[in-house]
Amino acid sequence: MKTLVIVAHPNLVDSGTQKFLKTSLAKMDSVTWHVLNEGHFDVTAEQDLLQENDRIIFQFPLYWYSAPAILKQWEDEVLTRNFVYGTGHALAKKELGIVVSTGDRQKGFVAGGEEQFTLSELLRPYQALAHKGEMTYLPPFPIFQFAYLSEQAKQRLLVSYQQYITNSDFESFHGQELWFEQQLSKKISEVQGSSNSQKTAQILGVIQDNRENLEELGWTLSMIKDDEDE
Amino acid sequence: MKTLVIVAHPNLVDSGTQKFLKTSLAKMDSVTWHVLNEGHFDVTAEQDLLQENDRIIFQFPLYWYSAPAILKQWEDEVLTRNFVYGTGHALAKKELGIVVSTGDRQKGFVAGGEEQFTLSELLRPYQALAHKGEMTYLPPFPIFQFAYLSEQAKQRLLVSYQQYITNSDFESFHGQELWFEQQLSKKISEVQGSSNSQKTAQILGVIQDNRENLEELGWTLSMIKDDEDE
Numbered sequence: 064m065k066t067l068v069i070v071a072h073p074n075l076v077d078s079g080t081q082k083f084l085k086t087s088l089a090k091m092d093s094v095t096w097h098v099l100n101e102g103h104f105d106v107t108a109e110q111d112l113l114q115e116n117d118r119i120i121f122q123f124p125l126y127w128y129s130a131p132a133i134l135k136q137w138e139d140e141v142l143t144r145n146f147v148y149g150t151g152h153a154l155a156k157k158e159l160g161i162v163v164s165t166g167d168r169q170k171g172f173v174a175g176g177e178e179q180f181t182l183s184e185l186l187r188p189y190q191a192l193a194h195k196g197e198m199t200y201l202p203p204f205p206i207f208q209f210a211y212l213s214e215q216a217k218q219r220l221l222v223s224y225q226q227y228i229t230n231s232d233f234e235s236f237h238g239q240e241l242w243f244e245q246q247l248s249k250k251i252s253e254v255q256g257s258s259n260s261q262k263t264a265q266i267l268g269v270i271q272d273n274r275e276n277l278e279e280l281g282w283t284l285s286m287i288k289d290d291e292d293e
Numbered sequence: 294m295k296t297l298v299i300v301a302h303p304n305l306v307d308s309g310t311q312k313f314l315k316t317s318l319a320k321m322d323s324v325t326w327h328v329l330n331e332g333h334f335d336v337t338a339e340q341d342l343l344q345e346n347d348r349i350i351f352q353f354p355l356y357w358y359s360a361p362a363i364l365k366q367w368e369d370e371v372l373t374r375n376f377v378y379g380t381g382h383a384l385a386k387k388e389l390g391i392v393v394s395t396g397d398r399q400k401g402f403v404a405g406g407e408e409q410f411t412l413s414e415l416l417r418p419y420q421a422l423a424h425k426g427e428m429t430y431l432p433p434f435p436i437f438q439f440a441y442l443s444e445q446a447k448q449r450l451l452v453s454y455q456q457y458i459t460n461s462d463f464e465s466f467h468g469q470e471l472w473f474e475q476q477l478s479k480k481i482s483e484v485q486g487s488s489n490s491q492k493t494a495q496i497l498g499v500i501q502d503n504r505e506n507l508e509e510l511g512w513t514l515s516m517i518k519d520d521e522d523e
Contacts (some may be wrong), residue, residue, distance in 0.1 A: 126365075126419035127368045127372060127421075127422050128417070128422060129365060129418045131369055132369050133362075135357070135360075136354070136357075136362035137356065139489070142357060165382035177425075178425070179420070179421050179424045184414065184417050187358070188357060188358035190409070190410070191408055191409050191410050191415060192357050196406070197495075247426045
């Protein structure tokens with residue numbers, strides 16, 4: 064699976080969040096980090112880039128409950144009617160994900176809260192775009208008040224984010240386990256021969272055993288469920 | 294009441310809808326027609342303009358379920374945190390209205406429809422902005438498929454639009470009647486002495502009689518209601 068991360072941020076160099084996210088993806092294969100810059104877009108080049116990828120990510124800080132203007136300009140110029148739904152559906156079956164950061168508190172995004180609406184509601188225009196283009200809309204990936212996160216919370220965020228970008232099945236526990244196994248196998252081949260290599264291999268062994276046990280449990284449960292349904 | 298119409302349209306000269314709307318307001322007092330042009334904004338001048346007006350209108354064609362990028366850029370630059378909700382609430386108690394045109398069919402904007410969401414849902418980011426700034430959010434004024442409207446439908450649209458922009462109480466029937474009376478009085482003073490003047494005065498008389506009759510009916514109904522509640 065190939066992923067295109069479209070980064071829309073007017074002050075990218077000053078953004079700690081974006082720096083962190085970029086570093087998180089440093090060793091990830093099949094990821095294209097694509098920063099939008101002021102000015103007009105090369106429509107054909109942008110459309111080609113979209114077609115080469117399977118998962119498209121809009122990544123931005125929330126400004127007035129939406130993306131910064133630069134992403135909208137990109138949408139207005141690049142996503143021509145004919146490309147998205149007119150003569151063909153060039154984006155059909157691709158995935159659309161939203162990585163959105165905000166300095167506002169998570170608890171404000173609720174009816175009666177400070178922001179009055181949930182992020183799911185505020186991001187409807189992107190969901191509608193995905194629908195029009197026959198894309199699969201992924202659950203948005205929100206980052207609230209990054210600057211206040213503990214180191215531990217940032218590490219958890221890093222792993223979730225890596226999966227949101229590169230794991231084709233990031234929503235199921237099974238998919239997450241498989242992804243971890245892949246990452247560890249890669250790690251082992253990288254550090255071959257060192258003492259870390261052995262430790263990592265042991266961890267991988269434990270995770271694989273766990274997964275096999277869980278898969279067996281899953282089978283047993285589904286058999287019990289089948290019996291009950293009869 | 295003073296109204297500021299902020300027009301965001303990348304191809305204004307080619308837009309029949311915008312031409313029609315502009316003409317509709319030609320003889321309206323207290324309306325400022327403010328077109329956003331490409332480039333950066335004079336933040337102080339824009340903020341002053343906002344403060345001089347009571348009703349703020351965002352007027353635009355719907356591009357990808359939102360305003361064209363130029364309006365978002367204006368929002369991102371002009372609506373600074375301190376201006377809207379930081380140190381003060383410069384827009385508090387002002388009204389925010391949305392005039393949005395689309396070539397898509399009205400019936401598509403519904404769950405299960407072609408666009409999947411209602412316009413009310415898609416415009417949530419503006420509603421959230423109004424909430425944050427302690428503004429009153431007006432029911433949006435949508436224009437569907439303008440090019441296909443009959444002449445009669447366009448005339449009805451013209452009058453509704455004029456009221457959306459200039460009538461402080463456009464939602465109640467009583468407010469609409471008062472507005473019509475004002476418009477006719479203005480018309481009469483303009484055409485003083487001509488044969489049209491007499492006809493217009495007669496129409497005004499009929500409307501005024503009607504309103505008085507309706508007001509009496511309203512009183513009677515509210516007395517009946519009071520009796521029932523006791």
